[in-house]
Amino acid sequence: MFRLVLRRGAGLVLTLLVMSLAIFLVMEVLPGDPAAIQLGTSGRADTLAALRQSMGLDQPAVVRYLAWISGMLRGDFGTSFTYGVPVAGLIAERLAVTLPLALMAIVLSTAIALPLGVIAAARNGTAVDHGATLFTQICVAVPNFWIGLVLILLFSSQLGWFPAGGFPGWEAGLGAGLKALLLPAVALALPQSAILARVTRAAVLDVLNEDFVATARAKGLNRSAALWRHVVPNALVPVVTIMGLQFSFLIAGAVLVENVFVLPGLGRLAFQALAQRDLLVIRDVVLLFAGLVVVVNFLVDMAYLALDPRLRGRA
Template sequence: MLVYTFRRILAAVPVLLTVAVFVFLLLRLTPGDPAAIIAGDMATPEQLERIRTSLGLDKPIVVQFFSWFWLLMQGDLGTSLISNTPVSGMIAKHIEPTISLALLTIVLSVAIAVPLGVLAAWRHGTWIDYTVMTISVVGFSVPVFVIGYILIQFFAIDLKWFPVQGFRSITRGIGPFLERAVLPSLTLASIYVALIARMTRASVLEVLGEDYVRTARAKGLKEKTVLFRHALRNAAVPVLTIIGTGFALLITGVVVTESIFNIPGIGRLTVDAILARDYPVIQGMILLTSGIYVLVNLIIDLSYSFFDPRIRY
């Protein structure tokens, strides 16, 4: 297992290095003067020179890369051109709402979707199966902002159970945090419940006809044990892939949902940086996104070997 883990970590290193080179060249290879692109058309020569100096554009490109990469290894992602604050500090400020929302969304999605998918596979061809698949189709079809506004209208405005918008850190109490995180989490979970339920149904349905499932039933095991211990575990690999990919997507920012519920997360930070042409923040967000995807894929690969030990060989 340790050898397999070490090999997977080594395989992720070239990916991260490639992303780092791409992010570095993102600004340097942009057509035109990068300083003029950042400063705008009304910039004075003194402002352009100051930007070139601050970005190190007056040095050879190889020297620029190694200087930038050395700072990157120390956790220095640069300074925002708009707010003049460290990019790492801006990301740290905005990442807590996104991570909290992503974790709650995935927990809700898995808790609802996996039992529904197993139940639909167990009762394949019945009204239960058709009902679960109908719910999945609806979850895929309805845009997320429509679901968000429906939940706001019903639960926040009509019933007054939850606030309309805002975010509270979990450090200020679980109650205030859940009070403002439930609606956006349910909004996002509507999509992932549909996706995970369909994948769980298809995977479990595929293994229900295997010999080990028939053997487990022949031994007199309870149907619940057969479904969740034998069938679901052997069907878990594709389900884990969907869950991990969905979590990575949530972490990298869900702009629409964060805008609807006024959540200061990573998605809004990325959009604001793009609109303001704040290149250091954009570069930092690309690095963060790539790192999260590599880390999540690594965790997914390692989890495969837990459910199917043959994978490590």
């Protein structure tokens, strides 16, 4: 078991290194000179050269890549070209918004999807099943930023229950912060909950046809107890797989949703940095997003081993 975890951890580190190289190369081929963008069209050639030198852009690509990676290993994420402050501080400040938003969306998605998928499978072919299928089809078809706009019109403009955008900061209180993040979290969660509900329904239906379920019923266990004690735990492996994959979709969706709700999160920071050609911020934020996804997938792999001991011998 320990050797397996060690092997997966080594693969995680290697994946992050490959991702860092890919991100750096993509940033290198993007059009536009960050120094020229900051200086403007009226800048002189000698001023532009001095600015490029201060930014380290006059160094070879290999030197800049190694300096970037070694700096991150020391906890030095560099200084933003645009904001003139350490990138680590910018990321920490924005992560305090994006991470709670993603966690809220995951909790909401799971709370909606698991009961819906299990009940739809248990009532297979009934009106409840058809209604759940219709709900999931609508949620999958509608993009999360459009859901966000509808939520703003309904709950902010019409009812006035929630703020239309912005974030008051956690210093304003836990309740105020969660209230500002609730609508964006719902906008992120609904499409993902629809996908998770459909996977849960299919997984539960597969397990319901297994012989051990019929054996449990033959021993006198009622349908509800057999469902929740035997069927659902054995159907969790594909469900956990989708939950892990959904984290990457939540991160990608956060870029759009944070801009719709004007939230000062990592997604909005990445969007602004891309518009301003702030290479350091873009590289660090994208690598952080990629790292979060890789770490979540690693945790999902570990969850497989906990849910199904049979997988330990195959891994």
